Amino acid sequence: MFPVELNGRRAGWREITVDDAEVVVGWQSVPEIFTYIESPEGTTLAGHRQLISGYVEDGQRLDDRRDYSLALTVDGQLAGTGGIHLRDGDPSCAELGYLLHPDHWGKGIATEAAGLLLRFAFDTLRLHRVEALTRPDNLASRRVLEKIGMTREGLRRQDVHLHGRWHDSLLFAILETDPVPAAPSSH
Ligand SMILES: CC(C)(COP(=O)(O)OP(=O)(O)OC[C@H]1O[C@@H](n2cnc3c(N)ncnc32)[C@H](O)[C@@H]1OP(=O)(O)O)[C@@H](O)C(=O)NCCC(=O)NCCS
Numbered sequence: 156m157f158p159v160e161l162n163g164r165r166a167g168w169r170e171i172t173v174d175d176a177e178v179v180v181g182w183q184s185v186p187e188i189f190t191y192i193e194s195p196e197g198t199t200l201a202g203h204r205q206l207i208s209g210y211v212e213d214g215q216r217l218d219d220r221r222d223y224s225l226a227l228t229v230d231g232q233l234a235g236t237g238g239i240h241l242r243d244g245d246p247s248c249a250e251l252g253y254l255l256h257p258d259h260w261g262k263g264i265a266t267e268a269a270g271l272l273l274r275f276a277f278d279t280l281r282l283h284r285v286e287a288l289t290r291p292d293n294l295a296s297r298r299v300l301e302k303i304g305m306t307r308e309g310l311r312r313q314d315v316h317l318h319g320r321w322h323d324s325l326l327f328a329i330l331e332t333d334p335v336p337a338a339p340s341s342h
Pocket of ligand 1: 288
């Protein structure tokens with residue numbers, strides 16, 4: 156499906172464009188964003204533009220789109236990135252992720268945004284299962300996943316190499332038959 160546009164009260168998702176690259180590259184100099192996730196440090200503006208035009212091309216071209224790499228907006232302005240990636244072997248299952256600029260933290264934005272992704276996954280894409288992985292000490296992200304109705308299923312030991320050492324990941328998931336909180340809203 157292309158293009159995707161999801162709108163909540165404050166948070167929204169739209170297709171990422173090459174024009175977003177400059178802002179996204181600027182986030183490399185905001186270390187708080189990358190405490191628990193890998194930084195694209197060193198990726199140039201040209202590199203980001205190339206990456207994004209690849210997403211756009213694939214999104215438009217592929218009948219069986221698997222990669223929904225999207226721009227996260229707050230009040231219509233670019234404020235983060237994220238999306239849903241359908242599993243290669245079984246596209247009824249997917250993984251979601253998100254990254255929000257710290258200017259917008261603590262206002263319920265990620266909860267609203269992740270909730271929009273879940274409703275898109277189940278209502279539009281008709282997926283069966285959506286997963287998310289987070290570092291155990293990423294308490295804000297764990298809370299977001301709980302608030303959108305995901306269940307903690309287990310711990311994957313040392314499956315991410317980040318900032319020079321191995322880290323565990325917590326696996327959260329939700330099934331199409333699980334209750335999804337109706338309308339996560341911003342504070
Ligand atoms: C994780 C992230 C998306 C959260 O965004 P956000 O918009 O601030 O999240 P929300 O406001 O919707 O919800 C955050 C929740 O975590 C809680 N929280 C935040 N920091 C916390 C902490 N240190 N300890 C415990 N709870 C915490 C908040 O109180 C809130 O819960 P509440 O509504 O029950 O009070 C944001 O911090 C981020 O982008 N971080 C960098 C990238 C990243 O780590 N992405 C996730 C990868 S798995």
